[in-house]
Amino acid sequence: MSDLITMGKAAKKSATFLAQADTLLKNNALKQMSAALIAHDATIIKANEQDLNAAKNNGVTEVMLDRLKLDKNRIQAMAQGLLDVAELPDPIGHVSEMWKTDANLTIGKQQVPLGVIGIIYESRPNVTADAAALCFKSGNAVILRGGKEAIHSNSAIVLILQTAIEQAGFPKDAIQLITDTSRETARQLMQLNRYLDVLIPRGGATLIQTVLEHATVPIIETGTGNCHVYIDGSADLKMATDIIVNAKCSRPSVCNSAETLLIHRNVANTFLPVIEEALAPYQVELRADSSALAIFKTAVEATEEDWETEFLDFILAVKVVDSIDEAIKHINQYSTKHSESIVTSNYFNGQQFHREVDSAAVYINASTRFTDGFEFGFGAEIGISTQKLHARGPMGLNELTSSKYIIFGEGQIR
Structure with missing residues (x-):
């Protein structure tokens, strides 16, 4: 648990930095992240081969192996997803509406990041890059916890992304990966209340149900598709x-x-x-x-x-x-x-x-x-929400924000 607390503290600090970050700097970092994935595709493929070999030895089906597999084309698609996110409008700071009250106060509703997002997911290592990009662009720090079947792939991808954002002037702890894939650590993440603002599980019915049963942090339910x-x-x-x-x-x-x-x-x-x-x-x-x-x-x-x-x-x-x-x-x-x-x-x-x-x-x-964030024009997706609060359907940048009210007065008292 102490390691998770350390990660949570670092994520909170990074989230404060990201919330104030300039859009151009964030976009530049995303472009560097994209270029880094392509430049190091051989490293990612080598790590992915370790995961594929272990999965085959464990009798994983061909259909599920396809979810796990990365090749140059899929890495290129991951990299393009980062560029697509960079091209999207930055929601942070956007004021969606503004009005005057009877007291002559001017009130606006402004989009702000959620803060620190935890994501638990299975099998598909491309989720690592998609989730990191969307959280980063929307001003959120992210703690990722992928499945054990993709641990080598996920570790390679996160290390590459961390190096890229650090070179772009951002704290590398804005993107973190939990490398302990035990169930106990996953459950501890589900209860990291002081540091996680929301937890998003992305996977099959068993994973979703486990999170629903054990999480004490707010969750957004995604994934299961009958x-x-x-x-x-x-x-x-x-x-x-x-x-x-x-x-x-x-x-x-x-x-x-x-x-x-x-x-x-x-x-x-x-x-x-x-x-x-x-x-x-x-x-x-x-x-x-x-x-x-x-x-x-x-x-x-x-x-x-x-x-x-x-x-x-x-x-x-x-x-x-x-x-x-x-x-x-x-x-x-x-x-x-x-x-x-x-x-x-x-x-x-x-x-x-x-x-x-x-x-x-x-x-x-x-x-x-x-039904896919890329197909809907979101650049990528953090998941597909099957609940009605706080978001529903493919979740892009806007769904990773909350709002605050900004009020302008001239000395009014009540």
Whole structure:
């Protein structure tokens, strides 16, 4: 615990410095961080190979290995993400509104950093660079705690970023990594009340639940994605096929991939054989209700558990529904409130879906895979919030700020 307290104190001091930092200096530091990642890509890849080898020896699946893997292209993408963040408007200091009161006070609402942000995450080392960049630009110090499966990759990335920001005139402790990956240290971080202003868990259901049970600091819940695609009776079936294949197969290990396909009974006989054929090259396992099971050539019977599971694999639950109302009811019952999509040619059904589905991102005629900070124009994301406070959906710079009121008077007393 003493090591975490030392990190917390250093982070608090760094956060005070960052909160006052000039935008141009922050942007210059981000550009240096980006260049440093590319200049040291061989170091990162070598560290990543250690993590990959350990994961393979531990029997990690190919899908999860893909989450862990870094190569030159992915490091280039990480570096570009830093440049994209540098180009975004700096929210800190922005006054969103100003008004006069009856007492002739002028009051403004100004964006300020949250302070010190703790982030617990799993597997994907690119999160390290994304989180560091967004916290840095928004004036927040960050304490990162990645999973043990990526410890060598994360350590290499953080060391490179720390060196770059220090050379740019910033305290290196603005970005820190906890290298002790034990559960006990993670739980201590969850209770670092004097130093953490907020904790953001980014990972699977088990991680999220652990944080919810043990954290005593404020948290923003992110990550778990039991996402749905509903094929309406009026859907363009070519469009529907393309969306399903993309939403399920482009990268099944991420939280915005589709886990359940709902289809209107009127098009089930026509569409399900087509989607089965389209998914076959990816060897997707179909877990179907009785109606879909009677149509598919190869499928297994779905269980109640399948409707509520985030598979993160080439597995798709399939259910035939009699109406859009039944589809919406199913989604609101089993969804983790992440991302849902309807494929339809009916304007009114699309609007009903938008209105009644209670998730962070609700699509008409598009893949759920677009729920991503980069795709939304945020440069990167700290995570995808599935709660309603303090942020919801992909979290970029603005979601890493709070506000304070600035008041101008002329000697008024009450």
